[in-house]
Amino acid sequence: MSIYPSTALPFSQACENNKQPILEVLQKELKDSLHVLEVGSGTGQHSVYFAPRLAHLTWQTSDILAHHATINAWHTAYPAPNLYKPLAFDLAVDPLPISPASNQPYDAVFTANTLHIISWPLVTKLFELVGDVLPANGKLIVYGPFNEDGHYTSAGNQQFDISLRQRDPKSGIRHLEDIIALAKTHHLRLSNKYAMPANNQLLVFQKL
Numbered sequence: 001m002s003i004y005p006s007t008a009l010p011f012s013q014a015c016e017n018n019k020q021p022i023l024e025v026l027q028k029e030l031k032d033s034l035h036v037l038e039v040g041s042g043t044g045q046h047s048v049y050f051a052p053r054l055a056h057l058t059w060q061t062s063d064i065l066a067h068h069a070t071i072n073a074w075h076t077a078y079p080a081p082n083l084y085k086p087l088a089f090d091l092a093v094d095p096l097p098i099s100p101a102s103n104q105p106y107d108a109v110f111t112a113n114t115l116h117i118i119s120w121p122l123v124t125k126l127f128e129l130v131g132d133v134l135p136a137n138g139k140l141i142v143y144g145p146f147n148e149d150g151h152y153t154s155a156g157n158q159q160f161d162i163s164l165r166q167r168d169p170k171s172g173i174r175h176l177e178d179i180i181a182l183a184k185t186h187h188l189r190l191s192n193k194y195a196m197p198a199n200n201q202l203l204v205f206q207k208l
């Protein structure tokens with residue numbers, strides 16, 4: 001059941017469904033992290049749920065400018081001291097931001113449901129940027145659907161992939177093996193892989 005009563009805020013049902021299972025993994029994986037950058041914050045719903053429940057760290061939202069009004073509206077409705085207003089960050093053109101809280105690179109980056117939306121060149125850009133700046137043992141955490149062993153993991157994911165590619169041929173569900181190989185070229189090692197509800201996965205990469 002939603003903790004957000006009837007609201008006029010732009011709303012993602014998927015975020016509502018997956019936020020608690022994701023949080024449970026983040027509480028474990030981010031227990032030693034201090035400053036987290038979220039790439040592609042979308043509506044901002046994840047951020048207002050995660051930040052107060054990960055009070056030991058700062059949660060910095062970011063997205064392309066078109067999403068900022070929505071993210072700000074969620075932050076105004078559900079503020080938290082460690083929740084930071086969105087940075088304008090477009091993978092296509094921007095360097096990875098520095099944490100305004102520490103004036104240093106982030107020690108963790110989280111992104112949900114973005115790798116199947118952005119083009120493969122932007123997926124590679126994300127891993128390159130993050131691999132370049134994460135400190136040793138820093139984490140890149142990626143949530144979403146992935147294919148495994150060259151196959152869809154469910155009929156639902158297959159349908160989803162077809163619809164994504166019809167809308168934008170550059171988008172589509174990525175192959176887990178391609179992501180792991182890409183990460184490796186940027187000194188990011190897969191340290192954990194969690195099966196998540198609705199045939200999604202949460203991948204944790206650690207900087208070597």
Ligand SMILES: C[S@@+](CC[C@H](N)C(=O)[O-])C[C@H]1O[C@@H](n2cnc3c(N)ncnc32)[C@H](O)[C@@H]1O
Binds near residue numbers: 040063064091112
């Ligand atoms: C499907 S939404 C996911 C939003 C949210 N993370 C979630 O799980 O609901 C994909 C997100 O990727 C962002 N995105 C698309 N292209 C981007 C780019 N070039 N740079 C940064 N973010 C981008 C979109 O603006 C959007 O917020």
